[in-house]
Amino acid sequence: MMSSDVRVRFAPSPTGALHIGGVRTALYNYLYAKNQGGKFIVRLEDTDQTRFVAGAEEYIMNALDWLGIAVDESPTHGGEYGPYRQSERKEMYKQYAMKLVEEGNAYYAFDTSDELEAMRERLKAARVASPQYNALTRTSMKNSLTLSEDEVKERLDSGEPYVIRLKVPRKEEVRLNDAVRGWVMVHSSAIDDKVILKSDGMPTYHLANVVDDHLMKITHVIRGEEWLPSAPLHVLLYKYLGWEDTMPQFAHLPLILNPNGEGKLSKRHADKYGFPVFPLNWDFKNEAGEMITSEGFKEADYLPEALLNFLAFLGWNPGNEQEIFSMQELGEVFSLKRVGKAGTKFDIDKLKWFNQHYLRKKSGEELAIHLSTQLQDKGVSFEKESLPEVCEMMKERVTFVHELYSEALYFFQAPTSYDEKVVNKKWNEQVVEGLTAFLEVLPTITEFEAANVKQALFDVLNEKGIKMGKIMQPLRVAISGVAGGPDLMSIIVFLGKEEVISRIKKAIAEIKVA
Numbered sequence: 400m401m402s403s404d405v406r407v408r409f410a411p412s413p414t415g416a417l418h419i420g421g422v423r424t425a426l427y428n429y430l431y432a433k434n435q436g437g438k439f440i441v442r443l444e445d446t447d448q449t450r451f452v453a454g455a456e457e458y459i460m461n462a463l464d465w466l467g468i469a470v471d472e473s474p475t476h477g478g479e480y481g482p483y484r485q486s487e488r489k490e491m492y493k494q495y496a497m498k499l500v501e502e503g504n505a506y507y508a509f510d511t512s513d514e515l516e517a518m519r520e521r522l523k524a525a526r527v528a529s530p531q532y533n534a535l536t537r538t539s540m541k542n543s544l545t546l547s548e549d550e551v552k553e554r555l556d557s558g559e560p561y562v563i564r565l566k567v568p569r570k571e572e573v574r575l576n577d578a579v580r581g582w583v584m585v586h587s588s589a590i591d592d593k594v595i596l597k598s599d600g601m602p603t604y605h606l607a608n609v610v611d612d613h614l615m616k617i618t619h620v621i622r623g624e625e626w627l628p629s630a631p632l633h634v635l636l637y638k639y640l641g642w643e644d645t646m647p648q649f650a651h652l653p654l655i656l657n658p659n660g661e662g663k664l665s666k667r668h669a670d671k672y673g674f675p676v677f678p679l680n681w682d683f684k685n686e687a688g689e690m691i692t693s694e695g696f697k698e699a700d701y702l703p704e705a706l707l708n709f710l711a712f713l714g715w716n717p718g719n720e721q722e723i724f725s726m727q728e729l730g731e732v733f734s735l736k737r738v739g740k741a742g743t744k745f746d747i748d749k750l751k752w753f754n755q756h757y758l759r760k761k762s763g764e765e766l767a768i769h770l771s772t773q774l775q776d777k778g779v780s781f782e783k784e785s786l787p788e789v790c791e792m793m794k795e796r797v798t799f800v801h802e803l804y805s806e807a808l809y810f811f812q813a814p815t816s817y818d819e820k821v822v823n824k825k826w827n828e829q830v831v832e833g834l835t836a837f838l839e840v841l842p843t844i845t846e847f848e849a850a851n852v853k854q855a856l857f858d859v860l861n862e863k864g865i866k867m868g869k870i871m872q873p874l875r876v877a878i879s880g881v882a883g884g885p886d887l888m889s890i891i892v893f894l895g896k897e898e899v900i901s902r903i904k905k906a907i908a909e910i911k912v913a
């Protein structure tokens with residue numbers, strides 16, 4: 400792909416673990432950059448120190464890394480437009496707030512919190528539904544629009560605390576073009592005079608976000624729908640700062656909904672349905688002050704490629720029937736045009752389906768590495784060389800890698816219990832007779848191969864007048880303990896003659912004939 404000027408950013412606030420919706424935002428930004436041959440930037444929006452959570456930045460970067468979302472510029476990767484943490488850019492913002500004041504597009508406000516509260520009470524009493532500091536109410540408040548120039552100067556000189564508010568016009572249609580929603584029109588009377596610089600001299604989200612997007616030459620702002628209400632205010636900021644010509648293209652991504660379609664996907668709902676909402680484990684203190692871990696998709700054994708493929712479809716579709724896409728392929732076909740407006744349900748079964756798909760695509764050798772760790776952890780002895788074969792036999796039958804262990808344990812250990820249903824329904828004297836006869840011929844099979852074993856079993860049953868169909872499931876249960884699994888003859892050959900003899904003997908001894 401040709402390189403281009405496209406620059407997109409993922410701009411999380413380090414206030415906790417990254418929610419799966421944030422991961423989708425990062426992914427769509429990344430895919431758009433890939434598609435356009437542009438750059439993907441991570442900027443930390445950490446101006447609100449009261450909400451800062453230690454470890455959150457590292458968590459975010461680790462999550463992107465696990466998913467293979469490669470970052471071009473960030474606090475850790477560096478880049479020519481840094482620093483990439485807003486807390487390290489503090490000094491930069493004030494001049495823009497001042498420019499806005501000087502040109503009459505923003506103003507100083509000295510109101511105390513009591514005065515602000517009193518205004519809200521006043522407006523509520525006058526039945527104003529949502530009391531706001533705006534073009535109407537600002538006229539009765541303490542700010543540089545109502546106070547005399549001298550008084551403003553005096554207050555500033557004496558070090559009185561102040562904030563800077565944007566002077567939002569009273570009657571103006573603010574228009575913005577959104578790549579997902581088309582033209583969005585908002586009347587300025589619906590926008591309040593937002594604080595852009597706080598009394599501690601720090602910018603609020605709005606100012607810092609717009610200034611940084613401009614200075615970092617961001618061409619497309621791709622973010623969640625919850626930011627759409629802020630966008631008209633951002634448009635005004637671009638206009639007043641004289642940056643309208645280079646204003647980024649907005650794209651507000653649709654909401655991710657709870658599995659029942661009701662409301663935005665929440666941790667509470669995810670807990671109820673039993674699936675994670677964070678990419679990686681996140682340790683946090685609960686209300687009782689205890690440290691608890693919220694399990695991540697990684698630790699819940701989801702494969703990163705499955706999660707990516709799944710997330711790609713939570714709001715986008717390729718316009719055809721294809722469902723399986725590698726990251727590379729997604730980068731080739733992704734476009735903002737195919738991002739929908741409507742919220743999409745989080746369907747955990749679909750994610751499991753993707754997981755199964757990607758697990759099956761892995762080679763026995765690759766899966767053997769995981770199985771070997773699990774067997775070792777549980778103190779089960781095994782021959783390393785045999786693991787890939789077991790994984791090949793089992794991978795069609797599991798959804799998660801850890802199930803290779805739980806479902807395949809009988810390859811390494813004789814069963815200690817036997818499927819009750821099969822035992823109750825099918826284990827009888829005839830079965831015992833057939834298996835006993837089989838035990839006699841087993842030692843005589845010279846080449847212990849699937850076809851030979853099967854033939855020997857068939858012959859011996861034939862002699863006794865027992866149907867093969869009566870024996871197969873009980874034999875499987877005698878050998879593996881469970882009713883289902885890969886081809887029985889393959890299991891028998893894998894285990895070897897001696898082990899098979901010993902397991903059949905054990906089963907005959909332990910299973911009671913009804």
Ligand code: GLU
Pocket residue numbers: 409410411412444608621622623626
């Ligand atoms: N800091 C905002 C967040 O936490 C960024 C919103 C945006 O992308 O503009 O999501």
